[in-house]
Amino acid sequence: MKRISLTRFLVEEQRLNNNIPAELRLLIEVVARACKTISHAVGKGALGEVLGTAHSENVQGEVQKKLDILSNEILLEANEWGGHLAAMASEEMETIHPIPNRYPQGEYMLLFDPLDGSSNIDVNVSIGTIFSVLKAPEGMGAPTEQDFLQKGSQQVAAGYAIYGPQTMLIFTTGNGVNCFTLDREMGAWVLTERNIQIPVDTQEFAINMSNVRHWYPPVTRYVDEMLAGKTGPLNKNYNMRWIASMVADVHRILHRGGIFMYPADKREPDKAGKLRLMYEANPMSMIVEQAGGASTDGKQRMLDIQPSALHQRVPVFLGSKNEVDLITRYHLEG
Numbered sequence: 001m002k003r004i005s006l007t008r009f010l011v012e013e014q015r016l017n018n019n020i021p022a023e024l025r026l027l028i029e030v031v032a033r034a035c036k037t038i039s040h041a042v043g044k045g046a047l048g049e050v051l052g053t054a055h056s057e058n059v060q061g062e063v064q065k066k067l068d069i070l071s072n073e074i075l076l077e078a079n080e081w082g083g084h085l086a087a088m089a090s091e092e093m094e095t096i097h098p099i100p101n102r103y104p105q106g107e108y109m110l111l112f113d114p115l116d117g118s119s120n121i122d123v124n125v126s127i128g129t130i131f132s133v134l135k136a137p138e139g140m141g142a143p144t145e146q147d148f149l150q151k152g153s154q155q156v157a158a159g160y161a162i163y164g165p166q167t168m169l170i171f172t173t174g175n176g177v178n179c180f181t182l183d184r185e186m187g188a189w190v191l192t193e194r195n196i197q198i199p200v201d202t203q204e205f206a207i208n209m210s211n212v213r214h215w216y217p218p219v220t221r222y223v224d225e226m227l228a229g230k231t232g233p234l235n236k237n238y239n240m241r242w243i244a245s246m247v248a249d250v251h252r253i254l255h256r257g258g259i260f261m262y263p264a265d266k267r268e269p270d271k272a273g274k275l276r277l278m279y280e281a282n283p284m285s286m287i288v289e290q291a292g293g294a295s296t297d298g299k300q301r302m303l304d305i306q307p308s309a310l311h312q313r314v315p316v317f318l319g320s321k322n323e324v325d326l327i328t329r330y331h332l333e334g
């Protein structure tokens, strides 16, 4: 196999398609380096004393794991000094993190879910890091939360790292989705898959079925129809998978198709589900669309939603296009 490194891929991509400015290239390389450091910590597990809870809560009211905090620090530390960013925002921080004055300011803004799949950390199941890149608005002064509230369609890049049997980095700059595998001995990211495409139809769904009694009718209808199998209205036998790490579920869907759902439910009407628009739904939606899939909040395209708050939550339906179109139609029909 001819080995193409991440650096070479980015340089050649810029030359061919002119869609990765030098500053963005640097940003992606720095995020990739931080993910390598996180992967190393994840791989050490108990030997690195990184497992377990930190006995603190984040702004979303979740108990933080040691790795949530450590990964957040690794990403902040790695991205502060490079000169390519104006500010950062994270699931684990109450508000934005402007670049300190001692460093040059750049034109991009980085958002991340430093450690996705926290409940899987202590049980040695795949977890990940999700990131999204926005441009700072023209003529921005000192960055504010408001500057981050851009639609997902404004993202200039989005990606995730998955820490599983292999560590992989998947990202898009708006020109397809490519996958890199970490060569652990060399410490290098190597291109292993180009232009990933999600099959448009599927027979596999992912949803936390323990919440079935809380769902709204369109979701109940759709899941009932899938469970009815070959003799039901959808005419297919479906299989189910739920890893409870969004990165791992999305990674599977990118490779063999499927639909991922985290719907709103009746428990807390304003809460709009569990997942966060800016750190989870938007970056994953850009990747999924770039791979030929679809993503909605049940009613509208995810990437068209105008965010109103940094930590906003949103219902998520993403993956194989025909299935996402169907559940979206069920919502619109009421």
Ligand code: AHG
Binding pocket: 062, 091, 113, 115, 116, 117, 118, 119, 208, 244, 245, 246, 247, 274
């Ligand atoms: P995080 O660990 O970043 O807080 O995100 C966890 C999310 C997502 O990764 C996963 O799909 C979902 O929570 C799992 O939710 P359940 O606990 O309902 O299974």
Ligand code: MN
Binding pocket: 062, 091, 118
């Ligand atoms: Mn969390």
Ligand code: MN
Binding pocket: 113, 115, 116, 117, 246, 280
């Ligand atoms: Mn997450």
Ligand code: MN
Binding pocket: 068, 091, 113, 114, 115, 116, 117, 118
């Ligand atoms: Mn997280």
